[in-house]
Amino acid sequence: MIKVAPSILSANFAHLADDVKAVEKAGADYIHVDVMDGHFVPNITFGALAVKAIRPVTDLPLDVHLMIENPDQYIGEFAKAGADIISVHAEACTHLHRTIGYIKEQGVKAGVVLNPATSAESIRHVIENVDLVLVMTVNPGFGGQAFIHGMLQKIREIRQMADEMGLSIEIEVDGGVNAETAALCREAGADVLVAGSAIYGKKDLKDAITSIRGV
Numbered sequence: 543m544i545k546v547a548p549s550i551l552s553a554n555f556a557h558l559a560d561d562v563k564a565v566e567k568a569g570a571d572y573i574h575v576d577v578m579d580g581h582f583v584p585n586i587t588f589g590a591l592a593v594k595a596i597r598p599v600t601d602l603p604l605d606v607h608l609m610i611e612n613p614d615q616y617i618g619e620f621a622k623a624g625a626d627i628i629s630v631h632a633e634a635c636t637h638l639h640r641t642i643g644y645i646k647e648q649g650v651k652a653g654v655v656l657n658p659a660t661s662a663e664s665i666r667h668v669i670e671n672v673d674l675v676l677v678m679t680v681n682p683g684f685g686g687q688a689f690i691h692g693m694l695q696k697i698r699e700i701r702q703m704a705d706e707m708g709l710s711i712e713i714e715v716d717g718g719v720n721a722e723t724a725a726l727c728r729e730a731g732a733d734v735l736v737a738g739s740a741i742y743g744k745k746d747l748k749d750a751i752t753s754i755r756g757v
């Protein structure tokens with residue numbers, strides 16, 4: 543069963559708790575939290591304090607996507623705040639294997655994220671150590687951007703790499719996912735689909751989540 547992770551980047555920050563509860567009620571599997579620092583990406587969102595505030599609002603796993611420079615410095619704070627999955631960009635980590643080890647030491651699941659320009663091959667050395675690989679299908683920084691179709695091949699390559707190595711990791715896809723592009727991602731081997739505007743931009747959240755999941 544494909545999981546759906548609504549991105550609260552597209553929620554209304556003035557009533558974030560209600561928007562989190564609403565997607566939980568509508569059948570979401572994870573709550574995707576986009577953390578941006580204005581350096582690694584050209585936008586600033588929220589930090590560990592926001593994660594701490596959201597934690598008691600939902601029973602769903604908090605899937606924290608760190609789009610920040612120097613993530614090692616903040617991983618402990620996000621884990622303490624209640625993150626269940628912490629994903630770091632391969633491009634932001636000089637010592638990626640060490641950073642992944644550090645996330646796991648905090649007792650949370652570890653994910654590695656690939657920008658569109660980063661190849662599947664670049665994470666072969668750490669794929670055995672992660673719980674999740676997140677494939678960006680837009681250049682990170684903003685919601686509402688168009689899906690880059692060339693990334694479907696990368697999803698297939700990571701699926702093949704994981705299958706050949708007998709790994710049970712989750713492959714998550716993020717950026718420009720809607721009912722149409724979700725079908726392509728599922729076909730390419732994705733397990734978790736992140737969507738912001740295609741969920742929060744719709745009146746019927748349940749219908750939006752169902753159409754992305756495909757069932």
Ligand SMILES: O=C(CO)[C@@H](O)[C@H](O)COP(=O)(O)O
Nearest residue numbers: 549682683685686718738739
């Ligand atoms: O990480 C990011 C953007 O950098 C995403 O999680 C976006 O929040 C997805 O938004 P949509 O493309 O689905 O509107």
Ligand SMILES: [Fe+2]
Nearest residue numbers: 576607716736
């Ligand atoms: Fe994200």
